[in-house]
Amino acid sequence: MSDLIDDPTPGQNMPEYTVSEISGEIKRTLEGSFGRVRVRGEVGRVFRARSGHLYFDVKDDRSVLACTTWKGQVASLSVVPEEGLEVVVTGRLTAFGGQSKYNLNVDEVAVAGQGALMALLEKRKKQLAAEGLFDPARKKPLPYLPRIIGVVTSPSGAVIRDILHRLHDRFPRKVLIWPVAVQGQSCAAEVARAIEGFNRLQPGGALPRPDLIIVARGGGSVEDLWGFNEEIVARAAAASDIPLISAVGHETDTTLIDFVSDRRAPTPTAAAELAVPVRLELMAWADGMGARLSRAATTGLAQRRQRIGDLSRALPRGEALLDGPRQRLDWIAERLPRALSGGVQRRRMTLSEVAGGLRPSALRGLLARRRDRLNAARLTLAPISREIARRRERITTLSGRLETAHRQRLDRMRRQLDATDRLLSSLGYEATLERGYAVVRAGEHVITRRDAAGREPHLEIQFADGRLAVTPTGAITPPVPPAPAPAAPRKRTKPSSPPDQGSLF
Amino acid sequence: MTDTPVQEMSFEQAMKELETVVDRLERGEVALEESITLYERGAQLKKRCEDELKRAEEKVAAITLDTDGNPTGTTPVEGA
Numbered sequence: 001m002s003d004l005i006d007d008p009t010p011g012q013n014m015p016e017y018t019v020s021e022i023s024g025e026i027k028r029t030l031e032g033s034f035g036r037v038r039v040r041g042e043v044g045r046v047f048r049a050r051s052g053h054l055y056f057d058v059k060d061d062r063s064v065l066a067c068t069t070w071k072g073q074v075a076s077l078s079v080v081p082e083e084g085l086e087v088v089v090t091g092r093l094t095a096f097g098g099q100s101k102y103n104l105n106v107d108e109v110a111v112a113g114q115g116a117l118m119a120l121l122e123k124r125k126k127q128l129a130a131e132g133l134f135d136p137a138r139k140k141p142l143p144y145l146p147r148i149i150g151v152v153t154s155p156s157g158a159v160i161r162d163i164l165h166r167l168h169d170r171f172p173r174k175v176l177i178w179p180v181a182v183q184g185q186s187c188a189a190e191v192a193r194a195i196e197g198f199n200r201l202q203p204g205g206a207l208p209r210p211d212l213i214i215v216a217r218g219g220g221s222v223e224d225l226w227g228f229n230e231e232i233v234a235r236a237a238a239a240s241d242i243p244l245i246s247a248v249g250h251e252t253d254t255t256l257i258d259f260v261s262d263r264r265a266p267t268p269t270a271a272a273e274l275a276v277p278v279r280l281e282l283m284a285w286a287d288g289m290g291a292r293l294s295r296a297a298t299t300g301l302a303q304r305r306q307r308i309g310d311l312s313r314a315l316p317r318g319e320a321l322l323d324g325p326r327q328r329l330d331w332i333a334e335r336l337p338r339a340l341s342g343g344v345q346r347r348r349m350t351l352s353e354v355a356g357g358l359r360p361s362a363l364r365g366l367l368a369r370r371r372d373r374l375n376a377a378r379l380t381l382a383p384i385s386r387e388i389a390r391r392r393e394r395i396t397t398l399s400g401r402l403e404t405a406h407r408q409r410l411d412r413m414r415r416q417l418d419a420t421d422r423l424l425s426s427l428g429y430e431a432t433l434e435r436g437y438a439v440v441r442a443g444e445h446v447i448t449r450r451d452a453a454g455r456e457p458h459l460e461i462q463f464a465d466g467r468l469a470v471t472p473t474g475a476i477t478p479p480v481p482p483a484p485a486p487a488a489p490r491k492r493t494k495p496s497s498p499p500d501q502g503s504l505f
Numbered sequence: 506m507t508d509t510p511v512q513e514m515s516f517e518q519a520m521k522e523l524e525t526v527v528d529r530l531e532r533g534e535v536a537l538e539e540s541i542t543l544y545e546r547g548a549q550l551k552k553r554c555e556d557e558l559k560r561a562e563e564k565v566a567a568i569t570l571d572t573d574g575n576p577t578g579t580t581p582v583e584g585a
Contacts, residue, residue, distance in 0.1 A: 034535075109541075143515075143517075144515075144516065144517035144520075145515070145516045145557070155567050155582070159509030164565060164582075167563075168563060171560075171561055172561045172562060173561070173563070174562065174563075174564045174565075174566075175563075175564070175565045175566070175582075176566055176568060176579070177565070177566070177567040177568065177582060178567075178568050178576075179567055179568065179570070186561060190574065193574050197568075197575075201576075206578075207568065207576055207579065222552060265549075279558055279561055280559055282520075282554070283555070283558050285520075286523075286551055286554045286555050286558060289523050289524070289527055289547075289551055289554075290548075290551045291524070292527045292530075292531065293523075293527050293530065293544065293547045293548065293551065296527060296531045296533075296543075296544075297530060297540065297544040299533070300530065300533055300537075300540050303533065304537060453520035
């Protein structure tokens with residue numbers, strides 16, 4: 001009944017929304033009235049969620065626009081936003097009711113202006129250089145004559161034709177083309193994939209693995225070549241195990257891949273020239289080598305033959321070798337008989353000379369001379385007695401020295417004996433007996449303990465002047481030993497030395 | 506002189522060794538026995554190089570890719 005009663009409440013005529021209704025309405029309005037928009041600004045914070053979605057801000061000096069790129073859209077972005085990059089983003093404005101927020105769903109990012117692009121390139125260059133990817137030591141040598149050349153480029157167009165032409169002219173080889181887009185959004189991803197793909201091929205697999213890769217593209221604007229400035233391309237090229245030649249754009253264009261490639265060719269044609277040597281030149285070289293080889297071999301043989309000829313000419317005839325000796329023999333043989341008769345003649349002459357002097361008078365003269373010498377040398381006793389006297393004198397001296405030495409030795413030994421004796425009497429226990437100590441014995445044993453003394457039937461006490469036999473008179477209680485007390489310490493001190501001495505004796 | 510069999514050498518290896526062999530023979534410092542061995546090896550090396558040069562074949566193929574960009578095979582390319 002209440003609806004019949006006019007009960008005016010402020011705002012009752014306005015429609016009432018639920019929150020979700022109004023959120024949906026706002027979302028529709030936003031999407032409907034803006035549609036696709038392009039917004040220019042600087043990229044602020046960038047966040048890639050684990051889900052793969054990309055969230056980032058685009059801002060200017062006063063405002064911030066939240067941007068979202070869904071996982072599926074990220075791959076098709078030609079430029080991935082990086083903080084600080086000046087960009088133009090394109091997308092649809094939409095709202096997210098769950099947070100009462102609006103944002104731009106970005107499906108295209110372009111770098112605003114060439115200056116910004118070059119700044120981005122510089123930044124990447126610095127980063128990769130810092131990682132050492134440009135290090136000259138990383139560069140691999142190109143194979144001298146690759147069997148299979150992999151070319152990453154557009155399958156149509158002048159570039160591949162130029163490369164194939166130049167290869168054909170220089171050295172026809174097997175070429176495997178990996179077709180890629182050389183510009184546009186998918187360029188970088190496709191080129192990187194192609195480089196990695198070539199590296200993944202196994203030698204001897206269904207697709208032959210190239211031993212050289214050429215990444216080529218013709219000239220174009222900075223934006224056209226931009227794909228080759230992307231980090232994924234540079235990283236793929238750096239990671240390539242197969243040597244890689246980059247040939248992107250004209251000579252004046254330098255892209256990021258040029259810094260990491262093993263060789264940079266100024267043009268695709270030049271890349272083909274770097275890739276293979278000229279076949280005709282090599283054939284000429286091989287011919288030349290063949291000619292040098294056989295010439296060297298024949299020259300070597302000819303030289304040896306020549307030398308043998310020279311040597312054999314220098315070799316004398318066999319008969320000539322004997323001529324000299326034979327002549328000498330003739331000469332000597334002729335002299336032989338003459339030498340014999342001459343020798344006999346000479347000896348006969350000597351004999352007659354010597355025999356001439358052999359007379360009895362000569363013998364007599366000799367005898368007379370000998371007799372004179374015998375008389376001169378008379379045999380006497382004087383030298384012998386002189387010798388005897390000298391020897392006797394020597395014996396006397398020696399016996400004197402012997403006696404002295406013997407006496408000195410005796411003296412020394414006596415002194416030593418005296419000293420030892422003195423030492424002995426000062427250390428001996430007999431001396432101690434003079435000072436009032438006594439030695440108690442039972443038979444042959446020295447008694448050092450009261451208990452042992454108590455057990456013995458007979459004891460003998462040794463004083464300084466002799467021994468006294470005693471009989472112990474029963475046990476004496478240990479606490480009151482008036483007389484034994486002084487005796488006990490004596491006994492105790494004493495026995496410590498006799499056994500020692502005993503052992504010494 | 507390496508021990509690698511000539512047939513297993515790369516073109517570049519064969520080329521380098523052929524140069525060495527010819528140089529040694531030309532200098533004429535090797536003994537007769539060895540010079541014959543050297544000559545034979547040189548001849549083999551030269552043949553190896555020439556075979557490689559004759560084998561120069563031109564075959565150009567483009568890789569075909571499936572929708573995911575994976576290679577599926579090749580198609581011959583005309584031209585060049």
